[in-house]
Amino acid sequence: MIGYSVRRIVHTIPLFLSVLIMMFVLLQLTPGDPIQDLIGSYPVPNAYRQTLVQEYHLNQSVPERFLYYLWNMLHGNLGYSFAGHMSVTDLIMGALPNTLLLVAVGTVLSMVIGILLGFLPVLLGGRTVDGVVNVGVVTGFAIPTFWFGQILIILFGVRLGWFPVSGMDPLFGGDTGIAGFFQHIQYLVLPVLALSVPALANITRVQQQSALEVLGNDYIVTAELKGLTASQILRRHVLRNSLLPVVTVIGYGFGTAMAGTVLIENVFGWPGIGNLLILSINRRDNQVIIGIVMVAAAIIILTNLVTDLIYGALDPRIRAQS
Amino acid sequence: MTADGPPLDEAATPLTEHLRDRLSGDGQALEAIEDVYSPPSYLHGARAWGKRFLRTKFGIVSLVLIVLLTGMAIFASPLSPYNPNLIVGPPLAPPFGHFLFGTDSVGRDTLSNFIYGARVSMLVGAASGLVALILGCVIGGLAGYLGRAADVVLMRIAELFMVIPSLILAVVVVALLGSQLLYIVLIIGFTLWPQEARIARSQFLTLRERDFVQGARVLGFKWPHIVFKEILPNAIAPVIVQVTLDAGSAILLEAGLSFLGLGDPSMPSWGKMLYDAQSYLTTSWWLSVFPGVGILFAVLAFNFLGHSLNEVMNPRAPRVSALSFGRRMVARPLTSSVRSGRTKSLPEGSVL
Numbered sequence: 001m002i003g004y005s006v007r008r009i010v011h012t013i014p015l016f017l018s019v020l021i022m023m024f025v026l027l028q029l030t031p032g033d034p035i036q037d038l039i040g041s042y043p044v045p046n047a048y049r050q051t052l053v054q055e056y057h058l059n060q061s062v063p064e065r066f067l068y069y070l071w072n073m074l075h076g077n078l079g080y081s082f083a084g085h086m087s088v089t090d091l092i093m094g095a096l097p098n099t100l101l102l103v104a105v106g107t108v109l110s111m112v113i114g115i116l117l118g119f120l121p122v123l124l125g126g127r128t129v130d131g132v133v134n135v136g137v138v139t140g141f142a143i144p145t146f147w148f149g150q151i152l153i154i155l156f157g158v159r160l161g162w163f164p165v166s167g168m169d170p171l172f173g174g175d176t177g178i179a180g181f182f183q184h185i186q187y188l189v190l191p192v193l194a195l196s197v198p199a200l201a202n203i204t205r206v207q208q209q210s211a212l213e214v215l216g217n218d219y220i221v222t223a224e225l226k227g228l229t230a231s232q233i234l235r236r237h238v239l240r241n242s243l244l245p246v247v248t249v250i251g252y253g254f255g256t257a258m259a260g261t262v263l264i265e266n267v268f269g270w271p272g273i274g275n276l277l278i279l280s281i282n283r284r285d286n287q288v289i290i291g292i293v294m295v296a297a298a299i300i301i302l303t304n305l306v307t308d309l310i311y312g313a314l315d316p317r318i319r320a321q322s
Numbered sequence: 323m324t325a326d327g328p329p330l331d332e333a334a335t336p337l338t339e340h341l342r343d344r345l346s347g348d349g350q351a352l353e354a355i356e357d358v359y360s361p362p363s364y365l366h367g368a369r370a371w372g373k374r375f376l377r378t379k380f381g382i383v384s385l386v387l388i389v390l391l392t393g394m395a396i397f398a399s400p401l402s403p404y405n406p407n408l409i410v411g412p413p414l415a416p417p418f419g420h421f422l423f424g425t426d427s428v429g430r431d432t433l434s435n436f437i438y439g440a441r442v443s444m445l446v447g448a449a450s451g452l453v454a455l456i457l458g459c460v461i462g463g464l465a466g467y468l469g470r471a472a473d474v475v476l477m478r479i480a481e482l483f484m485v486i487p488s489l490i491l492a493v494v495v496v497a498l499l500g501s502q503l504l505y506i507v508l509i510i511g512f513t514l515w516p517q518e519a520r521i522a523r524s525q526f527l528t529l530r531e532r533d534f535v536q537g538a539r540v541l542g543f544k545w546p547h548i549v550f551k552e553i554l555p556n557a558i559a560p561v562i563v564q565v566t567l568d569a570g571s572a573i574l575l576e577a578g579l580s581f582l583g584l585g586d587p588s589m590p591s592w593g594k595m596l597y598d599a600q601s602y603l604t605t606s607w608w609l610s611v612f613p614g615v616g617i618l619f620a621v622l623a624f625n626f627l628g629h630s631l632n633e634v635m636n637p638r639a640p641r642v643s644a645l646s647f648g649r650r651m652v653a654r655p656l657t658s659s660v661r662s663g664r665t666k667s668l669p670e671g672s673v674l
Contacts, residue, residue: 142621147614259487281497
């Protein structure tokens with residue numbers, strides 16, 4: 001188990017470095033002159049331009065600049081946002097908790113509901129349940145989340161007026177304490193619903209397939225012959241063993257949710273890194289764009305690592321394989 | 323000899339010539355060689371293939387949807403009642419009146435924009451799918467055929483592309499490099515290829531060791547023949563299924579990009595319509611509902627097509643049979659018979 005864990009952890013380092021290299025190459029391909037962007041159209045003396053070039057190490061070679069960036073990043077410094085007038089790290093750290101709240105609640109919700117929905121056809125049997133769940137899964141994969149969010153706003157926000165449609169706090173006079181907590185949840189409901197649709201569809205499908213696969217095993221027959229009741233078999237043997245593959249897609253679901261949050265945050269005006277990303281794109285704030293991609297990639301790589309470790313801990317066969 | 327069998331005649335290499343000389347007169351041995359040699363093609367008999375496709379659950383539905391949407395894209399200008407870029411009525415006119423889908427915030431016809439919007443979606447779906455198909459086959463094929471170091475390196479690159487979510491990568495690249503339609507198509511294809519590559523790799527890995535490929539190698543064929551004539555035709559079916567499913571993802575990605583204001587500004591698209599609708603959600607629901615339904619059906623069309631193709635090309639895939647098996651196990655034998663104590667008289671087809 002320790003060897004497996006170490007291998008998995010070491011494996012993530014080149015992965016993270018390659019993401020960084022890719023972003024760096026991308027920045028080199030970007031048209032335009034960063035110094036000119038910084039100065040704007042106002043004429044400046046050449047000496048000032050030279051100072052700026054020196055200050056941002058733009059006179060050095062690309063590999064040198066890469067190492068410089070890497071060094072800074074290891075110290076938690078992702079650069080300076082000229083449009084936001086603050087350090088990129090502070091800017092991202094201000095928005096990240098809001099995004100993580102959305103993604104985490106969405107992932108947990110889609111996990112619980114997905115497992116239940118995927119187990120439903122096995123539990124109830126019958127063509128109708130199976131058909132309904134399958135249609136739901138197919139639609140869940142095909143529906144654009146941001147459009148679903150808009151429809152939720154139109155239905156539950158505008159028509160019925162049950163939930164607020166934008167932001168994560170009231171602009172004025174927010175409640176505190178318990179009332180404030182419930183107020184927060186009200187703001188959370190619609191974005192979480194819209195965000196978790198693809199992950200929900202995926203988990204439902206995987207759970208359904210895995211439960212059916214487990215049903216075909218010999219030990220189910222053995223359990224049946226031992227005289228266990230159907231509910232005992234379903235609970236102890238089928239459900240427990242069928243949960244295993246679901247663990248692997250949770251990491252994937254987290255990744256999809258991190259991407260989906262870019263769209264959802266812009267539909268619901270949620271002040272997270274997805275909103276910040278689009279804001280930075282509109283302001284041509286490249287440092288922030290790269291910083292957000294790196295933070296998102298780090299989170300996703302970390303989640304994948306944790307999922308792999310959990311999976312390895314749960315299933316000895318995986319450890320032996322890799 | 324089958325129709326798409328190996329060219330044992332005029333294009334023969336010295337080795338085959340030699341073999342044929344030795345085998346002539348001995349029909350049995352020749353047949354035995356051909357048995358080993360003729361690849362188990364998925365694609366023989368186009369008519370039977372078409373029949374099986376139409377018999378699948380979603381075959382006809384997907385075909386009808388794709389024909390409708392493609393027709394809408396191609397014949398957008400005669401179908402549209404107005405020019406999608408011109409102001410033709412009052413702003414925010416509700417639907418089902420003079421304007422069937424209403425008008426947008428400046429008074430352009432939503433129906434015309436909707437019809438023209440099919441163009442970008444269908445084009446991106448098909449073109450990005452093609453990019454992913456080519457990239458995936460080349461990279462995955464190389465990895466599977468060469469094995470060893472090439473395999474490790476290429477699959478690591480694929481893993482890298484799978485770590486960064488497609489949408490974030492596409493958003494950043496388009497934001498930094500520009501948002502022409504060509505860029506969007508290429509970028510989306512670039513974010514989708516690892517799935518295809520993984521499938522192509524595993525196909526090449528197993529097919530490389532199969533008897534008919536080994537046979538071709540023994541007969542002295544060079545690698546272009548082995549790769550393109552022997553392995554590729556047999557490896558391609560599951561890759562095409564994945565490409566069809568990914569065409570749906572490509573449509574979703576393009577719509578997402580346009581929704582974030584990063585689509586090609588020169589063409590009407592469903593994602594851009596949703597971007598415009600965002601500011602008018604409280605008053606004008608029709609601006610959001612119609613383009614979203616368009617995206618949903620375009621993606622569904624490709625997903626249905628993918629599932630049907632999978633059923634036809636890959637008849638041994640477990641999906642449907644596993645479902646009916648599970649139903650058998652659970653709905654009748656397990657729950658009913660165990661509960662009522664009739665374990666001995668299980669219906670036919672049960673594992674017991």
